[in-house]
Amino acid sequence: MRRKSFSRRLSWRIIGIVSIILVVMLVVVGVVSSRIIAEEALRASQHILHGTISEIERPLGEVEIVTRTVAAHAVQYTTGKKPSDEAIQTLMLRTVEQSQLIDACSVIIPGKESNKTYYCFSDKDGKIHNGILDTNRPERKWIDAMVAGLSKSEKPVWSDPHRQMGHPDSRAITFYYPILHEGHLVTIVTADLSIEWMEQKVESLRPYKNSMTSILCSGGGVIGIKDTALLEQIRKSFAEDKELAALGEELKSGKDSLKRRLGKGREVSFVVYGPLHNGWMLSIVCQYRDVLARSTQMQANLFIIGFLGLIILFVLCRIIIYRLVRPITQLSQSTLKMAKGDFSAQLPEIKSQDEMKSLRDSFVYMQNSIADYIEELKTTTAANERMESELGVARNIQLGMLRTDFPPQLYALLNPAKEVGGDLYDFVYKDNYLYFAIGDVSGKGVPASLMMAITRAALRFVSNLNLPMDETMARVNSSVYDINSNNMFVTLFVGRIDLKTGHMEFCNAGHNPILILPPDGKPYFLKAKPNLAVGLFEDFPYQSESVDLCAGTRIVAYTDGVNEAERADKSLFGNERLLQWAGTMEGSMSEQQVVESLYGAVKTFSDGNPQNDDITIMSVRL
């Protein structure tokens, strides 16, 4: 598996956390700022609305005043004894000429059969037309309807926009001022106001890109939207959309509510509206999308800046963390080198006085300690190796002391627990006598092996003297005692067999009783007088004894490595097993087979448990 770099992992985590914080921040800022901006936009729109309303109302008010003044004069001529056409026309001419606002005016005198209409207007070239309207002019119908309406309401009214007289390309609105006399409608004075300026104003009033400003007139006409297709569309949507329809009703009814929220999703808009004094309604529709466009743009920019910032942060994090952990990487490389045995591996230099420094110092300390330790170990190992090789030589020397030129009727085996041991055996054929000995020095290893060598030398020397066994033992004891300053001792069995008669004289100095395997009978341990082991008391009175053995008898001598062989459960091989084993021996077996059989039995018993004492086995057959 590829190891992940620490700096990268940490960098990713930092980036993750910073990203979350950044996103939350941007979202919160976005939401809050959108709300504030929307509120500000609403307030600004309302402000604009009110300003516009008063701007539009001013000329309307002027026209109304002029019309009232004209009406005040006109009524004299119309309600007098005899109306003077000339006077009325002069009044109208003066009005159109002098008023900058009024482009046309008329005086209508309702009659029983027909309505008499005086008119005066200036055309697009500035030429003034003056006269009485023909009865067959198409406008008559319209005038008739107006007269009928006003005779009911008896209140001045502004008409919806219509084509301007004498100005085919522009529209105008008309102010109708009814004059009542004794409860009857006697005269109507009208004044036309060109609304080009009003249309321009309304159209140009676009606080936001897709804003739409319009004036809804009392008769259902609209100022501000020239595009008839769009107008139709809006009318249609007003009819279909309940919400818009309700708004339309509100606008018509002139209720003094100033804002509304319309639409769904991205098309959400707000509307601010307010009534003009003549009952018209000015409204401004703004789409939130436009209102928030700059804020949205700003948020997008912030996101981009944030993203770029994150990339820079990531790179910087990686560089900084990489620099910070570089000592660790180098330390780990050095450690690996050390693990491979190179204790001179250079550790990185660290100048900062921080944890890295102390880690590095610890490593240096460890490096030195291990190097010293290894050096020490090498020395010790070399010493051990030297000692081992010396022990190997000692072992060869010790084994060389033991006779291995066995005659057919005798075999012996000696296996020390360590390189060298304290067991010994020996045998000599002399004048039809077999002298044999088996012994065991207390303890093991080098001290025991030295004692063994001394005992073996003493034994060899004494056995040449043809002494009785007790005397032999006493002399060996004396020799060993002389050099035994360490209170060690040797258990020793010595025997001399007359090969002609089978008479065996023996002396047992504290050694395990030897096994006698008669050719026709049960094996048994040869009982002996309890003489003290050799080397302890200079003049211990050793006692020998004798036994007669028939031909074919087998003598098996051994050391306590046999009967005290241990298994893992600490149980010992023991004398019972020894006797049992002896029972399985057959006369036809060679002495080597017997010895190896017992050794095998001991090994089988100890079942891999390490041998903790020297093992010696000797078998002799008469």
Added chain:
Amino acid sequence: MDVTISNQDNKIFVTLSGRLDTTNADQFQQDIASLMECDKPDIDIDCSDMSYTSSQGLRLFLMLQKSVLSHGGKMVMRNMNPQVKEVFDITGFSNIITII
């Protein structure tokens, strides 16, 4: 190998339990070192819980015995189990150590 040594009425009581073998012979030697410095000691060793002794153990008992004798004291070992007793008998140690 557990060794407890206690003094009572000028007598030293030693109680041994467990196996005395190669692995703990050195420890045992240290345990009994103090006994070898007493003048005219009277030592009573209870071996009832001692299950085994190696030849190294024997050597230490012998050293102790010799030391006791040279300091004009006396030492007895008691309650040996038969296996341990047999080792003492075979090696002839029964002849020089008082075993009761």
